[in-house]
Amino acid sequence: xxxxLADRLLPGLVAAMALLATLAAAGGDAAAGLAAxxxxxxxxxxxxxLPPARADAAETVRAALAALPDVAAARVVDPARLQALLRPxxxxxxxxxxxxxxxxxxIELHLTPEAAARLARAPAAEAAALAERLGTxxxxxxxEAHGLWVARLARLAAAVRGVALAVLALVAGVAAAAVGVAxxAGLAAxxxxxxxxxxxxxxxxxxxxxFARRAARLAAAGGLLxxxxxxPVLMLLRGxxxxxxxxxxxGDAAVPGLAAAxxxxxxxxxxxxxxxxxPALAWAIGWTTAQIxxxxxxxTLP
Numbered sequence: 001x002x003x004x005l006a007d008r009l010l011p012g013l014v015a016a017m018a019l020l021a022t023l024a025a026a027g028g029d030a031a032a033g034l035a036a037x038x039x040x041x042x043x044x045x046x047x048x049x050l051p052p053a054r055a056d057a058a059e060t061v062r063a064a065l066a067a068l069p070d071v072a073a074a075r076v077v078d079p080a081r082l083q084a085l086l087r088p089x090x091x092x093x094x095x096x097x098x099x100x101x102x103x104x105x106x107i108e109l110h111l112t113p114e115a116a117a118r119l120a121r122a123p124a125a126e127a128a129a130l131a132e133r134l135g136t137x138x139x140x141x142x143x144e145a146h147g148l149w150v151a152r153l154a155r156l157a158a159a160v161r162g163v164a165l166a167v168l169a170l171v172a173g174v175a176a177a178a179v180g181v182a183x184x185a186g187l188a189a190x191x192x193x194x195x196x197x198x199x200x201x202x203x204x205x206x207x208x209x210x211f212a213r214r215a216a217r218l219a220a221a222g223g224l225l226x227x228x229x230x231x232p233v234l235m236l237l238r239g240x241x242x243x244x245x246x247x248x249x250x251g252d253a254a255v256p257g258l259a260a261a262x263x264x265x266x267x268x269x270x271x272x273x274x275x276x277x278x279p280a281l282a283w284a285i286g287w288t289t290a291q292i293x294x295x296x297x298x299x300t301l302p
Contacts, residue, residue, distance in 0.1 A: 010179065011218050014178065014219045015222040017222075018224075018227055019233070021172070021281075022226065031158075031161045034153075034157055045111075046111060047108060047143075048144075049141060061107065064137050065107065071112070076105065076108075104142075131143040176289045180290075187293075198298065205295075211294045212294070219286025223280075223283065230278075234270055
């Protein structure tokens with residue numbers, strides 16, 4: 001069997017496929033996690049603008065909005081924070097912006113889970129209805145709900161996850177094809193021996209099991225090698241993304257696997273389920289493909 005199925009080429013091919021499969025699965029999980037966080041966080045946030053002329057009534061408007069059933073919390077944005085938001089575009093001129101052009105007063109609203117869920121299900125219609133309810137409670141305000149953009153980002157994340165699943169299916173198919181080609185090459189190399197053993201009375205199942213065990217072990221070894229190679233790659237990718245997806249103001253990590261400080265990664269938060277599942281799936285693909293390939297070849301014998 002070692003002459004029939006070499007222990008170098010097949011594990012290397014399966015390892016490459018396992019690496020791609022692990023990265024695709026991790027990407028799909030990350031996209032799903034981001035979509036869930038967007039829907040639970042940003043979708044529940046609403047920004048209300050109050051004209052500069054009504055700045056003195058900011059606390060009154062905030063209290064009126066906080067009393068609404070759909071609003072869980074409301075707070076007036078500190079002017080220093082508003083200037084910090086403008087600084088990337090205006091530079092140091094943002095500090096004196098208030099004296100040149102009065103800025104509107106911003107009030108941040110956090111919706112209740114029920115209101116956020118309605119906004120996520122029907123972002124366009126619910127955003128208009130929410131703006132009408134808020135405008136009734138505090139006339140003259142401008143409302144900006146983030147649910148519409150969150151819904152679009154969630155659809156994008158779902159598309160990314162769908163692509164990841166398609167990549168997984170493609171990788172599994174390529175791995176099965178590689179095992180099938182290797183098994184056929186092994187059958188061709190040991191044709192005479194197989195014919196002799198088959199002529200002496202060995203059943204198709206017994207012969208197929210010999211090839212299947214060898215192919216499954218080689219595929220599992222390749223899967224384990226690919227999963228091991230994916231660990232540093234995933235840590236590198238998450239480290240590069242830590243500055244973008246770092247902790248938010250409340251100290252919660254933006255995505256699972258990122259610690260509070262950028263660049264600090266928790267190894268325990270890596271996608272260990274896909275990493276551990278890849279060798280097992282590779283073993284199953286090797287076993288099944290070898291069984292099917294050998295049995296079909298044996299049925300062609302005279």
